[in-house]
Amino acid sequence: MPPINTATGSATSARRRVFATVVVLFLVVTVFVIKLVDIQVVRADTLSADSLGNRSVEQTVYGARGDILGSNGDVLAGTVMRYDITISPRNAGEFTRTTDAGTVKVTVAQAAAEIGAVTGQTGDEILAIIASALAGNAKSDFAYVAKKVNVDVFRAVGELNIPWIYFKKNPSRVYPNGAVAGNIVGFVSGAGEPQAGLEIGQDSCLASTDGVETYEKGADGVRIPGSTVTASQVVDGGDVITTIDTDLQWYAQQVLADQAQATGAAWGTVVVQEVKTGNLVAVADYPSVDPNYVSGTEPADRGSRAFTDSFEPGSTFKSLTAASVLDSGKASLKTGVIAPFRYLPERGGNINDSHGHDDEKLTMTGVLIESSNTGMAKFGEMLSDKQRYDYMKKFGVGTVTEAGFPREDSGILHPYQKWDPQTAYATMFGQGLTTTALQVSSLYQTIANDGVRQPVRLVEGCRQADGTVQHKTPSTGSRVISADAAHDTSDILEMVYKNSWVAKKWEIPGYRVAAKTGTAQMPNGKGGYSRGYLVSVSGFAPADDPKYVVSVSLADPVKMNTSAAPAPVFQKVMSQALKKYRAVPSGTPAPDLPANW
Amino acid sequence: MSQNLARAFQPEEHDLWSPVAPAERRHIEAVLPRDQRKARPRIIYALTASAGMAAIVIAQLLLSVGISQGAYEISTLQASQVELGRTAESLSEDLVKVSSPQNLAANAAALGMVSNSNPAYLRLSDGAVLGAPGAAAGTPEARSGAAGLVPNALLAGVPLVTDLPPAGAQGTGISGKGANGRAADAPATPAAAPAPAPAAPPSGLPSPTTH
Numbered sequence: 001m002p003p004i005n006t007a008t009g010s011a012t013s014a015r016r017r018v019f020a021t022v023v024v025l026f027l028v029v030t031v032f033v034i035k036l037v038d039i040q041v042v043r044a045d046t047l048s049a050d051s052l053g054n055r056s057v058e059q060t061v062y063g064a065r066g067d068i069l070g071s072n073g074d075v076l077a078g079t080v081m082r083y084d085i086t087i088s089p090r091n092a093g094e095f096t097r098t099t100d101a102g103t104v105k106v107t108v109a110q111a112a113a114e115i116g117a118v119t120g121q122t123g124d125e126i127l128a129i130i131a132s133a134l135a136g137n138a139k140s141d142f143a144y145v146a147k148k149v150n151v152d153v154f155r156a157v158g159e160l161n162i163p164w165i166y167f168k169k170n171p172s173r174v175y176p177n178g179a180v181a182g183n184i185v186g187f188v189s190g191a192g193e194p195q196a197g198l199e200i201g202q203d204s205c206l207a208s209t210d211g212v213e214t215y216e217k218g219a220d221g222v223r224i225p226g227s228t229v230t231a232s233q234v235v236d237g238g239d240v241i242t243t244i245d246t247d248l249q250w251y252a253q254q255v256l257a258d259q260a261q262a263t264g265a266a267w268g269t270v271v272v273q274e275v276k277t278g279n280l281v282a283v284a285d286y287p288s289v290d291p292n293y294v295s296g297t298e299p300a301d302r303g304s305r306a307f308t309d310s311f312e313p314g315s316t317f318k319s320l321t322a323a324s325v326l327d328s329g330k331a332s333l334k335t336g337v338i339a340p341f342r343y344l345p346e347r348g349g350n351i352n353d354s355h356g357h358d359d360e361k362l363t364m365t366g367v368l369i370e371s372s373n374t375g376m377a378k379f380g381e382m383l384s385d386k387q388r389y390d391y392m393k394k395f396g397v398g399t400v401t402e403a404g405f406p407r408e409d410s411g412i413l414h415p416y417q418k419w420d421p422q423t424a425y426a427t428m429f430g431q432g433l434t435t436t437a438l439q440v441s442s443l444y445q446t447i448a449n450d451g452v453r454q455p456v457r458l459v460e461g462c463r464q465a466d467g468t469v470q471h472k473t474p475s476t477g478s479r480v481i482s483a484d485a486a487h488d489t490s491d492i493l494e495m496v497y498k499n500s501w502v503a504k505k506w507e508i509p510g511y512r513v514a515a516k517t518g519t520a521q522m523p524n525g526k527g528g529y530s531r532g533y534l535v536s537v538s539g540f541a542p543a544d545d546p547k548y549v550v551s552v553s554l555a556d557p558v559k560m561n562t563s564a565a566p567a568p569v570f571q572k573v574m575s576q577a578l579k580k581y582r583a584v585p586s587g588t589p590a591p592d593l594p595a596n597w
Numbered sequence: 598m599s600q601n602l603a604r605a606f607q608p609e610e611h612d613l614w615s616p617v618a619p620a621e622r623r624h625i626e627a628v629l630p631r632d633q634r635k636a637r638p639r640i641i642y643a644l645t646a647s648a649g650m651a652a653i654v655i656a657q658l659l660l661s662v663g664i665s666q667g668a669y670e671i672s673t674l675q676a677s678q679v680e681l682g683r684t685a686e687s688l689s690e691d692l693v694k695v696s697s698p699q700n701l702a703a704n705a706a707a708l709g710m711v712s713n714s715n716p717a718y719l720r721l722s723d724g725a726v727l728g729a730p731g732a733a734a735g736t737p738e739a740r741s742g743a744a745g746l747v748p749n750a751l752l753a754g755v756p757l758v759t760d761l762p763p764a765g766a767q768g769t770g771i772s773g774k775g776a777n778g779r780a781a782d783a784p785a786t787p788a789a790a791p792a793p794a795p796a797a798p799p800s801g802l803p804s805p806t807t808h
Contacts, residue, residue, distance in 0.1 A: 075693050080686060151687040176693040178749020223672055250698035250747055257746035293750035509715055509729030572714055579716035585728050 063208030066237030205462035263557030278454025314520030317430025336597035339375030348421030366595035380428030448546035515539025517563035532556030
């Protein structure tokens with residue numbers, strides 16, 4: 001090769017190559033620029049509109065509201081997924097469906113009939129929904145066909161493959177046990193807002209937070225792996241663990257409702273409390289709401305009167321006065337008083353017994369068996385008003401219990417300085433003050449538990465998703481009266497159980513039981529008393545090793561306006577509690593205390 | 598080749614005498630062949646690099662094919678997981694519902710069971726009887742009152758065991774549940790003939806002949 005030729009040749013070709021490269025580059029860049037302008041400017045709107053639906057999908061991740069559980073883990077309130085069926089009325093029209101027999105045309109009427117057959121509506125009803133939506137707005141794109149249908153209906157409608165049907169998730173609350181503990185659990189509104197009971201009281205534990213996540217999807221709608229972005233984290237609610245035994249709760253409600261209907265009572269309550277722990281094992285109300293069907297119950301009956309209503313307790317309260325006097329040492333089991341029919345104390349007041357009798361020489365045992373107001377007054381006046389007031393406070397009277405139930409009543413206990421003589425005496429036998437069923441139960445729990453009052457517990461705590469239980473409720477007891485005073489009071493109540501005029505009605509063979517009846521006038525809502533009575537029975541068993549307190553109240557049982565009405569309820573519920581928890585009778589003999597002197 | 602080298606020096610001499618720009622370029626061009634000689638083995642490197650890139654591209658392609666294949670599989674599996682989750686939720690809902698005390702008590706009563714409110718115990722160590730045993734009263738009152746005093750709206754339409762067709766007549770409950778779990782909700786009317794109340798339980802439980 002001639003050297004110079006080569007040199008000049010390569011120089012020329014290099015120049016050409018550079019030129020060619022520049023030209024090609026220029027062309028490529030030009031093509032790119034044209035394409036860029038086309039995409040970014042000319043077709044920008046169309047493309048971004050197209051991409052909006054395709055590029056990324058934002059979806060709500062529903063957090064589950066926590067469950068409310070019984071002490072055995074039974075679900076009293078749970079969350080389930082329900083579906084709303086919606087339609088696009090403006091798109092509702094004929095469509096084709098591919099079946100085994102080929103494609104067939106489906107008219108709107110046919111489709112409506114098919115939907116109705118699944119949802120339990122008629123085809124005409126669904127056509128009416130479409131028509132009324134279009135009448136309101138000719139371009140209507142949304143109307144509800146059915147709300148909160150279950151998975152079966154959701155699937156069945158989905159299988160119809162109707163193009164203008166859409167589904168919306170709607171997490172809902174379900175109460176598998178119906179009215180069992182419905183009074184305590186409460187309910188939520190259609191929109192899921194808590195309305196009553198623990199649903200409100202424990203909402204801070206139960207509430208969940210919905211999350212949002214976005215993901216990219218392909219043209220065919222398939223989620224692109226690894227494209228999920230969690231915009232906000234979903235937080236499930238915690239589970240509220242209650243102390244309620246579902247089975248016993250049902251039994252108490254059943255027995256209470258049965259007796260309330262038989263005696264014509266306006267309402268009633270049963271409280272079952274565990275002596276050693278203060279746990280509420282059952283709190284029955286009659287009438288009681290079925291949270292699955294709230295509108296089936298009168299608004300006034302949708303809560304729990306055991307927590308929210310207070311009444312004059314009547315004679316069941318005499319146990320408190322007796323325990324206080326015994327604890328102070330002012331009297332013993334052998335101390336006697338003379339109980340007249342009518343007692344007019346020096347400081348004022350007028351105390352009568354419920355039925356006429358001659359003067360009786362009664363011990364404290366005799367006073368409680370006879371349920372003598374005058375006898376009780378003579379024991380009660382051994383203490384000053386302040387002393388008795390302080391005992392009442394320590395027993396929990398006039399204070400909201402620790403149960404933490406929403407809108408719980410504290411009852412009324414006026415300061416002792418404001419007591420007139422009649423009130424001062426009336427408070428000795430359960431008048432002139434009001435208590436809730438829970439406070440009465442707590443009073444008997446204290447006596448049964450050697451004089452130590454346990455906090456009333458309805459909720460064990462809030463169980464988080466990781467299994468830890470938070471917000472545990474307090475469980476440390478406080479001594480109210482000495483163990484000796486508690487045992488003496490228990491012995492007296494056992495004598496009452498054996499010798500009361502309702503002894504046959506509340507007898508639990510084989511067991512030693514301590515119990516007391518009560519009959520109190522009820523307010524008429526106008527500052528006076530109505531003709532009706534609140535009749536009650538409270539007690540505990542086995543008396544030699546107390547396990548359970550049962551407290552029964554019936555309001556105005558018109559067909560049987562005495563303590564004989566609640567006594568069988570006490571007998572049945574107490575038997576069931578003893579049987580269920582295998583409280584074996586010890587067989588030790590009951591004490592025998594003198595009633596007279 | 599040696600000629601080439603010799604000539605390569607010539608322009609350099611020219612360069613000394615008449616420094617012309619083209620000559621300088623020629624001088625640079627002349628070095629190239631030497632580089633070329635060195636570059637020849639580097640083709641292997643180029644090939645290796647190209648092959649590597651090709652391999653990477655192919656691998657990437659296969660990987661994304663694999664991933665998108667996986668995406669479809671994941672998508673299918675997720676869809677079936679959702680469906681199965683719904684089925685599981687629906688079934689456990691049914692289970693919890695029929696486990697409610699109302700349902701159990703109603704079924705027990707339908708089978709003729711009564712609650713005994715006289716608890717008594719037998720202590721095995723010495724055979725002692727604790728409590729006061731007594732026969733349960735078979736009266737309606739002993740059956741803890743009328744049914745349905747504690748309502749449960751969810752139990753509407755749930756049949757009692759005594760109303761169910763005998764096992765075997767309609768297949769087992771589980772296989773009958775296969776289709777959307779709807780089979781059990783619809784009490785099969787043909788076999789639900791009004792059975793006499795104290796009839797033997799249809800589930801094949803041994804019926805007592807003595808009382």
